[in-house]
Amino acid sequence: MSCETDRQQLGARQQAWEELYARATARHPERLPQFTTVSDEPIKNLYTPLDLQDFDYLRELNYPGEYPFTRGVQPTMYRGRLWTMRQFAGLGSAEDTNARFHYLLEHGETGLSTAFDMPTLMGYDSDSAMARGEIGRCGVAIDTLADMEVLFDRIPLDQVTTSMTINPPAAILLAMYIAVAEKQGVGRDRIGGTIQNDMLKEFIAQKTFMLPPEPSIRIIVDTVEFCTKEVPRWNTISISGYHIREAGSTAVQELAFTLADGIGYVQACIDRGLDVDDFAPRLSFFFNAHLDFFEEIAKYRAARRIWARVMKERFGARNPRSWLLRFHTQTAGCSLTAQQPYNNVVRTAFQALSAVLGGTQSLHTNSLDEVLALPTEHAVTIALRTQQIIGEEIGVTNTIDPLAGSYFVESLTNRMEKLAMDYINKIDDMGGILKAIEVGFPQQEIADAAYTYQKQVDEGEKVVVGVNKYVMEESLPIELLKIDPAVEKRQLQRLQRIKDERDSAKVEACLQAIEDAARNNKNLMPPLLEAVKAYVTLQEICDTWRRVFGRYSDPGMF
Amino acid sequence: MEKIKVLIGKPGLDGHDRGAKVVARALRDAGFEVVYTGLHQTPEQIVATAIQEDVDVIGVSSLAGAHMYLFPRIIELLREQGADDIPVFGGGIIPEEDVAELKKAGIKAIFTPGTPVQETVDWIKENVKPG
Numbered sequence: 001m002s003c004e005t006d007r008q009q010l011g012a013r014q015q016a017w018e019e020l021y022a023r024a025t026a027r028h029p030e031r032l033p034q035f036t037t038v039s040d041e042p043i044k045n046l047y048t049p050l051d052l053q054d055f056d057y058l059r060e061l062n063y064p065g066e067y068p069f070t071r072g073v074q075p076t077m078y079r080g081r082l083w084t085m086r087q088f089a090g091l092g093s094a095e096d097t098n099a100r101f102h103y104l105l106e107h108g109e110t111g112l113s114t115a116f117d118m119p120t121l122m123g124y125d126s127d128s129a130m131a132r133g134e135i136g137r138c139g140v141a142i143d144t145l146a147d148m149e150v151l152f153d154r155i156p157l158d159q160v161t162t163s164m165t166i167n168p169p170a171a172i173l174l175a176m177y178i179a180v181a182e183k184q185g186v187g188r189d190r191i192g193g194t195i196q197n198d199m200l201k202e203f204i205a206q207k208t209f210m211l212p213p214e215p216s217i218r219i220i221v222d223t224v225e226f227c228t229k230e231v232p233r234w235n236t237i238s239i240s241g242y243h244i245r246e247a248g249s250t251a252v253q254e255l256a257f258t259l260a261d262g263i264g265y266v267q268a269c270i271d272r273g274l275d276v277d278d279f280a281p282r283l284s285f286f287f288n289a290h291l292d293f294f295e296e297i298a299k300y301r302a303a304r305r306i307w308a309r310v311m312k313e314r315f316g317a318r319n320p321r322s323w324l325l326r327f328h329t330q331t332a333g334c335s336l337t338a339q340q341p342y343n344n345v346v347r348t349a350f351q352a353l354s355a356v357l358g359g360t361q362s363l364h365t366n367s368l369d370e371v372l373a374l375p376t377e378h379a380v381t382i383a384l385r386t387q388q389i390i391g392e393e394i395g396v397t398n399t400i401d402p403l404a405g406s407y408f409v410e411s412l413t414n415r416m417e418k419l420a421m422d423y424i425n426k427i428d429d430m431g432g433i434l435k436a437i438e439v440g441f442p443q444q445e446i447a448d449a450a451y452t453y454q455k456q457v458d459e460g461e462k463v464v465v466g467v468n469k470y471v472m473e474e475s476l477p478i479e480l481l482k483i484d485p486a487v488e489k490r491q492l493q494r495l496q497r498i499k500d501e502r503d504s505a506k507v508e509a510c511l512q513a514i515e516d517a518a519r520n521n522k523n524l525m526p527p528l529l530e531a532v533k534a535y536v537t538l539q540e541i542c543d544t545w546r547r548v549f550g551r552y553s554d555p556g557m558f
Numbered sequence: 559m560e561k562i563k564v565l566i567g568k569p570g571l572d573g574h575d576r577g578a579k580v581v582a583r584a585l586r587d588a589g590f591e592v593v594y595t596g597l598h599q600t601p602e603q604i605v606a607t608a609i610q611e612d613v614d615v616i617g618v619s620s621l622a623g624a625h626m627y628l629f630p631r632i633i634e635l636l637r638e639q640g641a642d643d644i645p646v647f648g649g650g651i652i653p654e655e656d657v658a659e660l661k662k663a664g665i666k667a668i669f670t671p672g673t674p675v676q677e678t679v680d681w682i683k684e685n686v687k688p689g
Contacts, residue, residue, distance in 0.1 A: 118571035118622050122598075130600070133627025134571055207573030207597050248576050334576070338671050371671055372653050373623070447579055454580045458674040467672040480653050483623070556596025558566075558579040 039250035047407035090115025090139035115139035123542030168210035215549035226525035245288035248450020256423030280322035298412035300358030572622035
C-alpha cells in the first residue's frame with residue numbers, strides 16, 4: 001500500500017472522528033470557547049500524522065548533534081552530562097555575594113552567575129548622585145577591580161565558569177574578570193564564562209542602555225574581536241530573549257527578535273572583517289521558560305533549527321560549531337505571583353522541565369520569593385533542588401529529546417519556525433534589526449502583546465491561579481531578604497579609599513588611552529585592561545564613553 | 559467634564575517598564591489624559607514634569623528595590639515645592655512591610671503585581687478630581 005493510499009484512508013478515518021467529536025461536543029460543549037497558548041496561539045483538539053505531511057525526519061530533525069540540531073546540540077545530551085545549574089546571584093556587597101557563591105558551590109551548583117546592582121549595570125559608581133537608594137539593592141555593587149577581587153575571593157577561576165549579566169559596561173567587567181584571574185595566576189586563555197553583552201535586546205526590552213545603538217554595537221564587536229584572539233573559551237555575547245519575553249512578548253516574538261538580534265551581531269562582526277567561523281562558535285543564547293509547556297519546548301527546538309540554517313545558508317559558516325545554538329534558560333520571573341507565593345515553586349518546576357525537555361545547556365530556576373525581593377538562602381535552595389530532582393529523580397534525562405515525533409510537538413515546532421521566520425523576513429525588509437529598533441517596531445509589537453495579555457488576565461480569559469481564580473484571603477508571612485543599609489556606607493568607604501590610594505596620574509593616562517581608542521576606532525579592550533588594573537572606576541570609563549559617543553535615552557512611548 | 563491628567567513616572571535606574579506602560583495605556587483607554595516620563599528619571603525630574611504638566615495625580619513604578627528612597631523623595635520634593643496636593647500612588651515589586659511605611663511617608667496607594675488594572679482606574683476615579 002502506498003503512502004498516498006495510507007493518507008487517504010487516514011483522512012477518511014479522521015473525518016469520521018471529527019464527526020464523532022462534533023456529536024459529543026453538541027451534547028457536552030467544550031470547556032472553553034477557544035483553546036490557546038499563553039501567547040494566544042490557537043491549539044487544535046488533536047494532532048495526527050496528517051499534520052506532518054511531507055515531514056522528512058532527516059531534513060527536519062536528524063540525530064542529536066547533527067544538522068539542523070533540532071534534537072539537541074550534542075550527540076549525548078544529558079546522558080553525557082546534565083545541564084549547568086547556574087543560579088543568578090548578587091546581593092549587597094561583594095563580600096555578601098562571595099559568601100552566596102561559596103554557599104551555592106558547596107551545595108552542588110556547577111557554575112556562577114552574577115547579578116549586578118542598577119548603578120553598575122548603568123555605568124555609575126556608588127558615589128554618584130544617580131546611585132542614591134540603589135546601591136547593592138538588586139545585585140552586587142562593582143566600582144573598581146578591588147570589588148571584583150573580593151567577589152571572586154577563593155573561587156578558582158580555572159575550574160568554575162562565570163556568567164555576568166552586564167550590558168552597557170560589559171567590556172569593562174570582562175576586563176576586570178581577566179585581571180582578577182591573572183592575579184590568581186590563571187591566564188586569560190584558561191578562563192571560561194559569559195558576558196551578556198547584548199545591547200540590541202536592551203533597546204528592545206530590558207532598557208538598560210547608556211550609549212546610542214551604533215557605538216553600543218561597536219564596543220560589542222570589540223569584545224568579540226578581542227576574545228576571538230585572546231580569550232578563546234569565553235562566550236562573547238549571550239543573545240537574550242529572556243527580557244523580551246519578560247517585557248510581555250509572545251513566544252514567537254521572543255524567538256524571532258532574539259534570532260534577529262543574533263543575525264545583527266553576526267553581520268556586524270563580519271562587517272568588521274572577522275571570519276564567521278572564528279567567532280560564531282562562541283555566541284550563545286538565553287531564553288525564557290514561560291508557562292505554556294509545549295509551546296516552550298517547541299520554541300527551543302525551532303530556535304536550534306532556524307539558527308543552524310541561518311548560519312549555514314545565510315552566512316556560509318562551514319565549521320559545524322558555528323551552526324550550534326547553545327542556550328541558557330531562566331524560568332519566567334513575570335509568571336510568578338505575589339499571591340500564594342508557594343505556588344511559584346510549582347510553576348518554576350514545570351517551566352524548568354520544559355527547558356530540559358527542550359535541551360537547554362544551562363538553567364536558572366527562580367525562587368518562590370523573587371516576586372517580592374531578592375531570594376533568601378532557603379528559597380534559592382528549593383529552586384536549586386528543583387533542578388536536581390528533574391536531573392536525577394524523575395527519569396526525563398534518560399533518553400534524548402523524548403518528545404520528538406509527537407504529532408503535536410513537531411507541528412508546533414514547524415509552526416513556530418514559520419511564524420518566527422515571517423518576523424525575521426519582515427525585519428530584513430526593514431533594513432535589519434537596528435533599523436527596526438529605530439522605528440520602534442519590536443518595542444511596539446511587545447507593548448501590544450503585553451497589553452493584550454493583561455486585558456485577558458483582567459477579564460479572566462487567561463487564568464492566573466491565586467490572582468484571578470482560586471483567590472484566597474491570606475497573609476502568609478514569608479521570610480524576605482533584607483539588604484543591610486550598612487552595605488551602602490561600606491561600599492562608599494571602599495571606593496573612597498581606592499580613589500585616595502591609587503596613582504592618579506596613571507588613572508588620567510588610562511582614561512586618555514580609552515578616549516583615544518574610542519575616537520579612533522581602535523579596539524577598546526587593551527586600554528580597558530590597563531585601566532581596570534590601575535583601579536580606574538567603572539563610571540570614569542563610562543563617563544569617557546558618554547562624552548565621546550553621546551547618550552541614549554528612552555523615547556517613552558507606551 | 560475635564561479629564562483627569564495622570565503622570566506615570568519611572569524613577570531611578572530600573573528598566574522594568576512593562577507595568578508602567580500597561581498601566582499608562584489602560585488609564586488612557588479609561589479616558590484619562592496620560593503623560594509618561596519614560597525611563598531613568600530622577601525624583602527631581604518627575605516632580606518638575608508633574609508641576610510643568612499640571613497633572614492631577616502621579617503614579618510611580620519601581621521593580622528594582624529602590625522604592626524606599628525614591629518614592630518618599632518624590633513626596634518630599636512635592637512638599638518643598640508646595641505641590642503636595644498632587645496625590646502619589648506607586649506600583650512594582652514592593653514587600654508588604656514596605657507598603658505600610660510608604661503609606662506613612664505619604665504615598666496614597668500601592669498596587670503590587672497581580673492587581674487588575676481596573677483597580678487602579680477605580681482608585682483614581684474615587685480619589686482624584688480633575689484640577
